Amino acid sequence: MKKLFIFIITFAIVTSCSKSSEQTKQNEELINFLEKVEQDNELLNPVIYSASWISSNFITHDSQMVLSDYSKRSTLDALQKSKDASAFNNVITSDSNRRKLEILKTAFVMPPPFDDALASELSKIETKLSAMYGSGKYCYSENDCNDLEGFESIIDKSRDPDQLKRAWSGWHEIGKPMKDPYIRMVEIGNKGAQDLGFSDLSDLWFSKYDMPSEEFLNSIDGVWEDVKPLYEALHCHVRDSLNNEYGDDIVDIAGPIPVHLLGNMWGQSWSNIYDLVYKPDSKESSYDVTNIILEKDLSEIEMVEIAEDFFLSIGFDSLPKTFWERSLFTKPLDRSVVCHASAWNLDPANNDLRIKMCIERNEEDFSTIHHELGHIFYYQAYNHLPSLFRSGANDGFHEAFGDLLTLSITPDYLKQIGFINQEQAEKAKDDAIGLLMKQALEGVVVVPWALMLDKWRAGVFKGETSYENLNNSWWEMRNNYQGISAPDIRAEDSFDPGAKYHIPANTPYTRYYLARIMQYQFHEALCKSSGFDGPLHECSIYGNVDAGKKIISTMALGRSVPWQSAFKEITGSQELSGQSIINYYKPLKDWLDIQNENRSCGWSET
Numbered sequence: 001m002k003k004l005f006i007f008i009i010t011f012a013i014v015t016s017c018s019k020s021s022e023q024t025k026q027n028e029e030l031i032n033f034l035e036k037v038e039q040d041n042e043l044l045n046p047v048i049y050s051a052s053w054i055s056s057n058f059i060t061h062d063s064q065m066v067l068s069d070y071s072k073r074s075t076l077d078a079l080q081k082s083k084d085a086s087a088f089n090n091v092i093t094s095d096s097n098r099r100k101l102e103i104l105k106t107a108f109v110m111p112p113p114f115d116d117a118l119a120s121e122l123s124k125i126e127t128k129l130s131a132m133y134g135s136g137k138y139c140y141s142e143n144d145c146n147d148l149e150g151f152e153s154i155i156d157k158s159r160d161p162d163q164l165k166r167a168w169s170g171w172h173e174i175g176k177p178m179k180d181p182y183i184r185m186v187e188i189g190n191k192g193a194q195d196l197g198f199s200d201l202s203d204l205w206f207s208k209y210d211m212p213s214e215e216f217l218n219s220i221d222g223v224w225e226d227v228k229p230l231y232e233a234l235h236c237h238v239r240d241s242l243n244n245e246y247g248d249d250i251v252d253i254a255g256p257i258p259v260h261l262l263g264n265m266w267g268q269s270w271s272n273i274y275d276l277v278y279k280p281d282s283k284e285s286s287y288d289v290t291n292i293i294l295e296k297d298l299s300e301i302e303m304v305e306i307a308e309d310f311f312l313s314i315g316f317d318s319l320p321k322t323f324w325e326r327s328l329f330t331k332p333l334d335r336s337v338v339c340h341a342s343a344w345n346l347d348p349a350n351n352d353l354r355i356k357m358c359i360e361r362n363e364e365d366f367s368t369i370h371h372e373l374g375h376i377f378y379y380q381a382y383n384h385l386p387s388l389f390r391s392g393a394n395d396g397f398h399e400a401f402g403d404l405l406t407l408s409i410t411p412d413y414l415k416q417i418g419f420i421n422q423e424q425a426e427k428a429k430d431d432a433i434g435l436l437m438k439q440a441l442e443g444v445v446v447v448p449w450a451l452m453l454d455k456w457r458a459g460v461f462k463g464e465t466s467y468e469n470l471n472n473s474w475w476e477m478r479n480n481y482q483g484i485s486a487p488d489i490r491a492e493d494s495f496d497p498g499a500k501y502h503i504p505a506n507t508p509y510t511r512y513y514l515a516r517i518m519q520y521q522f523h524e525a526l527c528k529s530s531g532f533d534g535p536l537h538e539c540s541i542y543g544n545v546d547a548g549k550k551i552i553s554t555m556a557l558g559r560s561v562p563w564q565s566a567f568k569e570i571t572g573s574q575e576l577s578g579q580s581i582i583n584y585y586k587p588l589k590d591w592l593d594i595q596n597e598n599r600s601c602g603w604s605e606t
């Protein structure tokens with residue numbers, strides 16, 4: 001008996017010994033693997049980024065060919081690395097290494113399966129869907145054709161309901177042929193996600209947030225509950241204004257708002273109908289940043305310098321010389337370029353940072369420059385980290401910082417930089433409702449939209465939405481979250497989600513939701529900790545070095561820690577909350593409540 005006991009003990013020791021040596025060996029392999037990934041990234045990424053920069057700045061047959069070759073190879077390589085990373089799932093290692101592996105595993109939004117035929121089918125469908133969107137146009141007759149730009153120019157400006165409906169419906173025709181390829185793409189993508197160890201694409205997409213995906217989805221729903229009363233009050237007032245403009249036949253005073261009347265193709269920003277929903281007491285109260293830029297005759301580069309100065313005023317290091325030499329600031333006359341504004345981190349070892357923008361001298365682009373520089377200063381702050389950690393704490397962070405600064409473009413700030421005088425600043429501050437309304441038609445309106453878009457996708461990815469119900473479920477969600485309806489009964493073969501870029505292009509959208517929420521939490525926390533106790537929309541962090549220190553130290557963490565820890569650096573909390581956006585718009589909400597007193601607000605949910 002004793003002998004047997006000794007044997008068992010020995011056996012147990014032996015196995016545990018061999019287990020631990022096996023573990024050590026596996027951990028060593030893991031470390032070597034991660035080192036190799038880092039080396040490859042340092043060596044190859046700058047070249048791939050250069051190829052990509054050239055292809056966006058010099059659109060020629062050859063530049064596209066070089067990029068497509070690089071992309072194909074680097075996708076295959078990245079897929080192999082995701083797969084290799086999954087092989088270490090059960091190896092015990094440091095938190096930091098585990099994090100790097102998870103980052104590699106979740107690098108894809110639409111992962112190809114480990115099957116060559118399916119992988120190439122997927123890539124073909126993705127290219128096809130992008131091209132269908134990019135070259136999308138609709139002809140009502142031979143000489144009556146429009147692309148997105150053409151239809152948008154009507155939607156954004158017209159006040160003729162029939163013309164608006166026609167333009168909206170015309171653009172949405174482009175979705176129809178996308179339905180079948182989109183569903184096939186999801187089918188293959190789900191298989192790819194499963195090959196990497198996720199239950200489906202939704203599980204993959206929402207596993208990037210340092211908490212179980214279901215928990216994350218519940219937490220973002222909770223935030224929406226906070227914001228909803230503000231949105232509903234705004235909705236109620238806007239619906240009433242549109243009813244006054246168009247009458248009961250077109251705008252049901254108790255129902256959802258028909259999307260084509262909102263001044264934007266997707267009804268995601270309502271700032272183009274500002275004049276219908278708000279009439280200031282006197283015209284003088286508002287200043288026009290576009291006019292100021294033109295009057296001062298600021299060049300495009302001077303606009304960027306003013307934005308850089310904001311970052312420098314709160315303690316950031318100035319941008320490298322190469323930023324000014326290599327960025328694209330204005331639309332070249334001699335060639336076509338991709339004008340969509342973007343921020344680039346081409347070669348972190350040499351701090352090669354650039355923006356690419358065709359700057360127009362107006363208020364919108366002045367804001368966009370701040371947004372893009374938010375990305376650039378983020379890169380600069382985390383470029384010392386290993387490549388896998390060089391990104392935002394989560395994808396919302398990267399979008400949030402530039403927008404955070406635009407909340408600080410207050411009348412007082414504009415006075416400080418010599419854009420307006422004392423008297424103009426005082427007058428503008430007197431019309432707080434005008435200022436807040438302008439912001440809310442963009443910043444509050446986008447919140448339910450940015451939430452519902454990926455909710456719809458999650459239903460499709462998880463197979464909860466049937467093929468027959470794809471378009472209906474889209475409109476059900478738009479009704480329930482946004483109180484918005486289609487202008488007419490949709491045809492059975494419609495696929496309206498396809499008419500929004502991010503659906504055929506597979507760009508996740510939750511990041512914009514997070515950014516919109518976090519931006520106000522950051523703003524409130526930074527203003528409060530610097531002792532500001534006035535209304536939040538009057539607070540500017542310009543020149544506030546303490547606020548800057550918090551932003552810089554948060555940025556410097558990159559993605560090396562769970563986002564909740566980075567979030568805490570600025571806000572002192574780990575929780576997302578809609579309370580800050582509510583606090584920010586408090587004066588507007590009070591005003592809306594008075595306007596809405598005798599109106600019946602809300603709409604019925606389906």
Ligand SMILES: [Zn+2]
Nearest residue numbers: 371375398399
């Ligand atoms: Zn951005």
